[in-house]
Amino acid sequence: MTPRPLCNSRLKNCHIGPNLHLHPVSMAWGYFLESKQEPQFAGKCYEGGIITSMHRVTECTIIETSALGSAAFTAMVPWESGHDMNERMRRYARTAHTFALVHDRGAGSVDGEGHVSFSLSRGDTDELREGLRRALRILVAADATEVGTHRSDGLRLRCKGVRDKDLEAFFDEDPQNTPNRRSP
Template structure:
């Protein structure tokens, strides 16, 4: 995966996060990531254009194809897991899927000795429900890594002393090269928020910014390329339920709201300390503070009022960074959907290998954990296949 921690040229948002933390004395660190030190893409959320970010499409899936032991069928939709029942116990024997040809929608079937579902924490439980599975834990315990953001505007002054440098743009640079654990609580409760930066391009930027008027939105968009965003991501105790891909419920617990509010307060202070001319949040009121014109009292009042607004009332957007836990792993079918090997309790030969099996929310980005679980689940699959082979 090429994981390393060096950064040759840090992007706009991460520079601001780092400087703001340093000026405030907050802990700040460089994030290890699966990209080279000179990776300055900024567009990897749409697919890394040069393939230098070593995601699964550039690593594990390439290994699969080159091994000759597998094939990738693009543009397919898994409809249901096919099962067979013998002596009162179900066994997975394949998957039915839909694909499209010039003649329309077709249905195909892949038969298998072992079936692995990895459609993600939203779609995996929906697939299992469509397949007739009845375990009540399927779809429950959903965690979403709730996220709130604040923004800061840094004019691109023609002065050579301008910071960040005039050529820096908010949509460029490496992904999450910097983070702060100032209120992560990793050493105590384990539940808090980490502070990082998003990739925000014009479409998402315009959706998140509150609508005040057409003129205001145009002014915001004109400032887009020099507007930094920093987010607070909470390890959530609250949980939700998935009935289908389009029927999802989630409740934000009071403790999660408190952690997000504390995180939002820190984010606004970081932006101001880094030198922002204006700061604000995505709250529907669209308040803006001109930092350099504000008194200390006005600044403190603004930060307090904006960070303490109730989030449960949806007065501003709350993002979901990562979804997990909707088919939790455990040792008892009464409280979990899969056993410690990743196999579904009620269907032999059906394994899950994605974030849906997490027993709780993680405190950080789950990418490496997902890959580690998939690797361990693969060992369980090999064990089952080995037993089948020895029984022949």
Template sequence: MTSGYFPVAPELWPEEHKKSYEGGIMTAMSTVATDFNKSEYGAVIQTPSSHPGLFSILMSWNSGTNIKDRMHKFSRTAHVFALARDQASGTVVDSPNCISYQMKDVDKDNLSKGIEKVLRIMAAAGAEEIGTHNNKGRSLKVKEVSYHEFEKFVNEESSMSVTDLSTPVCSAHQMRSCRMGNNPKESVMNQMGETWEVEGLYLADSSVFPTALGVNPMVTIQAIAYCTAQHVLEVLKRKR
């Protein structure tokens, strides 16, 4: 995630009275970094809403004065994140409470490219100050630095490691843990949503996706649930 502070200026923030935490939960999306390596597995850029508690724990700690200043600017701070359609996968190990997930290099590259784009978008939109959300994250006052200083900041912040626990990496909309397919050896469910192993057992959520989508799966889940439900009704009618 990144943040951008926008000062009071009609051309930058048209609705002066509006706060960053008001309005829709997620209001904009860009695919500018989706296909930078021709794989369609790049990063989607989105703007989420954020409350003060979440914002405060994401920001890097420098001093009490610094965090006070950032919280004071919260209502006019925009938040943008890069969402990667990952190619990696995980497994449950030892117990239901322990999982193992190894991020692939291509996923790291996609996130880095996404963060680079986000920082540039913030600056181009007129943010007075931009920064990244991680333990070692820094901020930059865009209009007070040279072009070379800006480029150095963007390159350094977007290339920070995402596997040394210094950068928060979140997972949302888990998918394909019980993938659907036409081969029992490569899938858990058939195309109708019924498990290969247990007759009459159906699933109709994101776990049956053949692969990760890279976008919010709400509408896809609704469609699969509807189609699966229609099939179940047909099965029940035949058994009557």
């Protein structure tokens, strides 16, 4: 909403309003079983200090961990059923969240009335997709039992015995090639 007060204050600058960058984000999650053998992974996602870890995967994309409280978690989880929500909340403490953030090259604008116009460029969409793929790969490599995104259909992948081709099919959303895939 910054452009409106700037325009109302009679500032004259051609950069007020255009060149809106939103740095789009796409989130992934991984559920981890309680580890009896590895005490460094004991505990819950909300215990201990806040972990902020960031990894640049391309010139424009980073993957970062996020501290997602239970209220924010429930707001992001796609609704499938009461039973599913109960199960997800029971598993909340052992669910890790990562996100891919893109330094967008495309730009939108905000007019003086606060109307936003923004759409992702093709390059930004590709960056976001690749960042999400890498975030999911990290969770699988870390031994998540199940991974997914916050897609509205609740699509997720069980990781036990998952092979590279299964993971690629999950990324490409090809239901014929993903035997461990679970959808509502």
